[in-house]
Amino acid sequence: VKLGKLLADRDERLSITILIMKLPMEGKISSLTKNPPHSRVNFVKVQPQVQHDSISTDQWMKLPKDFVRPALESQKDLVRDAVAEIMKSSSSSKIAAFVIDMFCTSMMDVANELGIPTYVFLPIGLAAVGLMLHLQSLRDDHNMDLTEYKNLDAEICVSAFTKPVPAAVWPPSVFDKESDLLDFIKRYRDTQGIIVNSFLELESHQIMSLSNDHKIPPIYPLGPILQLGGDQTNQENQNHTEIIGWLDKQPHSSVVYLCFGSNGSVDGEQVKEIAVALENSGYRFLWSLRKPPPRESFEFPGEYENPQDVLPKGFLKRTAERGKVIGWAPQMAVLSHPAVGGFVSHSGWNSTLESLWWGVPMAVWPLAAEQQANAFLLVKEIEMAVEIKIDYNKDNNVIVGSEMIETAIRQLMEPENGVRLKVRALKEKSRLALMEGGSSFNYMKLFIENVMDDVS
Numbered sequence: 001v002k003l004g005k006l007l008a009d010r011d012e013r014l015s016i017t018i019l020i021m022k023l024p025m026e027g028k029i030s031s032l033t034k035n036p037p038h039s040r041v042n043f044v045k046v047q048p049q050v051q052h053d054s055i056s057t058d059q060w061m062k063l064p065k066d067f068v069r070p071a072l073e074s075q076k077d078l079v080r081d082a083v084a085e086i087m088k089s090s091s092s093s094k095i096a097a098f099v100i101d102m103f104c105t106s107m108m109d110v111a112n113e114l115g116i117p118t119y120v121f122l123p124i125g126l127a128a129v130g131l132m133l134h135l136q137s138l139r140d141d142h143n144m145d146l147t148e149y150k151n152l153d154a155e156i157c158v159s160a161f162t163k164p165v166p167a168a169v170w171p172p173s174v175f176d177k178e179s180d181l182l183d184f185i186k187r188y189r190d191t192q193g194i195i196v197n198s199f200l201e202l203e204s205h206q207i208m209s210l211s212n213d214h215k216i217p218p219i220y221p222l223g224p225i226l227q228l229g230g231d232q233t234n235q236e237n238q239n240h241t242e243i244i245g246w247l248d249k250q251p252h253s254s255v256v257y258l259c260f261g262s263n264g265s266v267d268g269e270q271v272k273e274i275a276v277a278l279e280n281s282g283y284r285f286l287w288s289l290r291k292p293p294p295r296e297s298f299e300f301p302g303e304y305e306n307p308q309d310v311l312p313k314g315f316l317k318r319t320a321e322r323g324k325v326i327g328w329a330p331q332m333a334v335l336s337h338p339a340v341g342g343f344v345s346h347s348g349w350n351s352t353l354e355s356l357w358w359g360v361p362m363a364v365w366p367l368a369a370e371q372q373a374n375a376f377l378l379v380k381e382i383e384m385a386v387e388i389k390i391d392y393n394k395d396n397n398v399i400v401g402s403e404m405i406e407t408a409i410r411q412l413m414e415p416e417n418g419v420r421l422k423v424r425a426l427k428e429k430s431r432l433a434l435m436e437g438g439s440s441f442n443y444m445k446l447f448i449e450n451v452m453d454d455v456s
């Protein structure tokens with residue numbers, strides 16, 4: 001939605017229509033659909049004629065791992081009809097391009113049938129994209145069985161990185177034969193361009209190396225595209241006020257903030273190790289502690305009714321003067337607060353961009369998805385984060401000990417460490433990238449020119 005707004009703001013010839021598919025699982029549709037952020041951004045709900053019952057959370061757990069592709073495939077006719085309807089109703093304008101989500105590659109077939117070019121928008125960093133394209137090529141062009149690399153101490157050379165990349169930081173799905181991930185990736189090669197939420201000053205090596213690869217379509221780094229902030233309930237608004245009120249009372253750059261994204265959580269024993277590390281470090285802290293969903297389920301983490309149940313005995317009392325344990329955090333407001341001096345993060349790409357935007361250094365502890373590759377980029381490649389454990393994988397049942405976490409927190413919170421200085425410099429660059437004449441501003445111009453060339 002934010003990308004749509006950026007495009008509409010930039011060029012008055014462009015209107016953006018966002019198609020929302022009704023997938024089989026229960027889902028929340030943002031109130032943004034009723035309140036679009038721009039007069040030329042609108043939403044069309046692609047609804048089946050006959051409404052099917054949503055799949056409940058219990059049923060979710062019984063779905064095969066590769067249900068995403070068939071679920072999207074089954075939407076093709078509906079999307080084709082919706083697009084035909086749009087074409088019919090706006091005879092004076094033309095559909096210039098399809099911009100598809102990273103999992104919606106099936107819709108390229110619809111675009112191809114209609115003679116419309118497709119671009120893919122990837123909300124992740126280019127280093128991770130480059131790694132996945134490389135792994136896909138090893139599988140498809142060189143017949144390598146990637147699953148054999150699971151748990152191997154191997155490293156490979158990937159053009160998107162200057163250092164060899166260990167198998168321990170590859171996205172965990174590539175080791176899973178049932179996963180469709182690399183099939184999605186393969187189809188990115190047939191698009192007219194890959195839009196990424198990154199910027200030249202952050203991933204210059206990645207942008208240059210992928211742009212020079214003739215087997216990869218043009219790369220458009222248009223970021224940082226930051227979250228608009230979601231729908232806030234009254235309870236969330238109240239929590240927000242309380243959290244910011246607490247931060248207002250803390251000294252400048254004194255608080256370490258811990259949060260593992262919308263989908264990240266750790267359980268029992270690991271929670272205790274974090275608590276011990278925080279207590280022993282002596283630093284002030286704001287900890288977004290979320291309740292893990294049942295194992296193997298697709299649910300998001302929830303809120304603890306009483307966090308004391310999972311924390312060491314007496315922890316909340318002993319740290320009451322200098323720490324606060326919360327549920328969902330108002331992250332952008334937290335990171336922008338001058339009291340926050342460091343961020344312990346799972347290196348999800350949005351959190352990474354947000355921390356750079358506010359100049360807050362990170363200590364990274366990836367859990368899943370492409371987060372290990374992000375962590376490798378940040379720690380080893382561009383040295384912009386402190387390491388907690390970059391090859392951590394939630395599914396391996398490894399417990400990271402309190403000493404390791406405490407050491408990283410101490411390093412993170414040092415006032416003049418190298419990472420802090422680099423991140424401070426990048427804060428300015430991330431803002432300049434979007435301004436007139438900045439790198440992402442210029443890539444946006446190029447993107448619009450190329451889209452418009454195809455229409456005329």
Ligand SMILES: O=c1ccn([C@@H]2O[C@H](COP(=O)(O)OP(=O)(O)O[C@H]3O[C@H](CO)[C@@H](O)[C@H](O)[C@H]3O)[C@@H](O)[C@H]2O)c(=O)[nH]1
Pocket residue numbers: 123124227259260261262263264288327328329330331332347348349350351352354368369370371
């Ligand atoms: O308590 C919280 C937790 C999260 N957020 C926000 O939620 C977003 C989280 O995004 P991200 O850091 O990217 O993590 P995930 O939610 O885990 O995102 C998924 O999607 C990303 C790409 O969009 C990938 O990079 C990640 O690996 C994948 O897990 C950010 O905007 C945060 O500000 C909050 O505001 N409060």
